[in-house]
Amino acid sequence: MNYHPYLNNNDKYFNFLFLSLWLLVLSSDDGHNSIVNVAKSLCEEAQASSIKPHVDIPIISSKISISNFLPDPDLAIVCGSTKSLLGYPPWTSPLTEIMWLSSHYKCSYFEFHSVLYQYAQSQQRYGK
Secondary structure (H helix, E strand, O other), X not given: XXXXXXXXXXXXXXXXXXXXXOOOOOOHHHXXXXXXXXXXXXXHHHHOOXXXXXXXXXXXXXXXXXXXXXXXXXXXEEEOOOOOOOOOOHHHOOXXXXXXXXXXXXXXXXHHHHHHHHHHHOOOOOOO
């Protein structure tokens, strides 16, 4: 069983953290909303003088990782004929394997199994 590293025992959802699979369904609004939420948070903290007014990359990175409290996905299945992340922020998952399905509507077992099989056959190559 996998333990979710970002949440502690005091969390009200602790009983659900011993999972071997995380499934997260996102829409095109999720990428935009995460950027808006991080920007709002940074503005509020800058006004309250809890962070320096000059915002740099490490500060933004820490806010993005806090706002996305789920682990980075290993596999992203994008539905639709357009080869696009549809607003999902690519910097949150640089090692995610991205696979496409023609549509989520009436997706057959064979189509879904085919995507999982392709993922199982893929190899991640780090670096060069």
